[in-house]
Amino acid sequence: MAFDKLKKMLGDTESEETYVDEESFYTIEENKEKSKEPNNQMILVEPRAYSESQTIADHLKTKNTVVVNLKRVTEAQAKRIIDFLTGTLYAIGGDLQQIGPGIYLCTPKNVTVQGKISADDEKSKKGEDEIDW
Numbered sequence: 001m002a003f004d005k006l007k008k009m010l011g012d013t014e015s016e017e018t019y020v021d022e023e024s025f026y027t028i029e030e031n032k033e034k035s036k037e038p039n040n041q042m043i044l045v046e047p048r049a050y051s052e053s054q055t056i057a058d059h060l061k062t063k064n065t066v067v068v069n070l071k072r073v074t075e076a077q078a079k080r081i082i083d084f085l086t087g088t089l090y091a092i093g094g095d096l097q098q099i100g101p102g103i104y105l106c107t108p109k110n111v112t113v114q115g116k117i118s119a120d121d122e123k124s125k126k127g128e129d130e131i132d133w
Helices: 002-008 022-036 050-061 076-091
Strands: 040-046 067-068 095-100 103-107
Touching: 040 050, 050 067, 050 076, 076 095, 076 103
Parallel strands: 040 067
Antiparallel strands: 067 103, 095 103
């Protein structure tokens, strides 16, 4: 049935042999529909350049949660990446939270984060047993 429709669209020529497997055709269509659904994955990313921020934004657009570690980029690049991701998250209704020094949690609007991690920057409160990250 689908093969006949495809032959009509492409023109029915005897010299060209065209074969379309109906099962694979429907599998491709199903995969396109699945790609629009949220994958509910958490992706960990350590960008080394600002140019990788678009890849992170693509993950967010497909409704995946992304943890971004900015320790491998310069401070200026980290600021640009955060600015880009903040704009992306605003556009998709997501959220950005700092979960550690240079580590950020980016969540699309279909993910709810409960609780907060407080940043204790005061070195005077540190005990001798605590580690300085």
